[in-house]
Amino acid sequence: xxxxxxxxxxxxxxxxxxxxxxxxxxxxxxxxxxxxxxxxxxxxxxxxxxxxxxxxxxxxxxxxxxxxxxxxxxxxxxxxxxxxxxxxxxxxxxxxxxxxxxxxxxxxxxxx
Amino acid sequence: xxxxxxxxxxxxxxxxxxxxxxxxxxxxxxxxxxxxxxxxxxxxxxxxxxxxxxxxxxxxxxxxxxxxxxxxxxxxxxxxxxxxxxxxxxxxxxxxxxxxxxxxxxxxxxxxxxxxxxxx
Numbered sequence: 001x002x003x004x005x006x007x008x009x010x011x012x013x014x015x016x017x018x019x020x021x022x023x024x025x026x027x028x029x030x031x032x033x034x035x036x037x038x039x040x041x042x043x044x045x046x047x048x049x050x051x052x053x054x055x056x057x058x059x060x061x062x063x064x065x066x067x068x069x070x071x072x073x074x075x076x077x078x079x080x081x082x083x084x085x086x087x088x089x090x091x092x093x094x095x096x097x098x099x100x101x102x103x104x105x106x107x108x109x110x111x112x
Numbered sequence: 113x114x115x116x117x118x119x120x121x122x123x124x125x126x127x128x129x130x131x132x133x134x135x136x137x138x139x140x141x142x143x144x145x146x147x148x149x150x151x152x153x154x155x156x157x158x159x160x161x162x163x164x165x166x167x168x169x170x171x172x173x174x175x176x177x178x179x180x181x182x183x184x185x186x187x188x189x190x191x192x193x194x195x196x197x198x199x200x201x202x203x204x205x206x207x208x209x210x211x212x213x214x215x216x217x218x219x220x221x222x223x224x225x226x227x228x229x230x231x232x
């Protein structure tokens with residue numbers, strides 16, 4: 001079982017503020033790092049997949065960075081909106097592309 | 113295509129009963145996965161199919177659990193003699209081995225909304 005840790009477990013953000021949170025994963029035998037957003041009563045939705053050290057991906061106000069040498073990824077939300085409220089899951093794959101080990105998620109609540 | 117469908121969305125059963133969940137993946141996706149999520153945890157890998165072949169099963173999948181994907185289309189996950197510890201959200205996902213987005217080659221999962229099992 002691969003140890004994928006996400007921090008913090010939850011956070012509250014005022015609408016309009018920016019925030020970020022962390023995913024740490026084993027740095028050996030890295031294959032890919034995924035981020036998913038999971039809104040209540042919906043399906044987890046893919047945000048990013050990153051495979052190269054130093055990768056930076058952006059989708060609207062959300063962006064992510066990857067450091068495979070030290071084993072961490074940051075997810076940033078700029079100018080948080082209520083629709084950003086969700087649980088953000090990171091998932092690590094080691095050595096192959098089919099099996100993901102998920103962290104427990106960071107639950108973001110954006111207050112209007 | 114309406115995405116990945118799972119049925120039923122909720123199932124309440126008594127301990128010792130058998131339950132079966134169904135997953136209909138995106139039609140052109142050749143890979144199908146089952147994950148289980150319990151409260152406060154991230155999804156845990158259970159098993160994986162490429163077309164109709166079940167290529168890996170987690171040690172979490174005891175012999176009370178069986179998954180099939182006949183003809184490489186829909187999949188079923190059956191739990192026999194359910195126990196209270198089986199209460200969880202069972203997530204199905206599918207993917208294609210084609211490149212995604214910028215050609216990274218990484219395997220992006222499309223999830224269903226899950227089947228929540230409560231064992232009384």
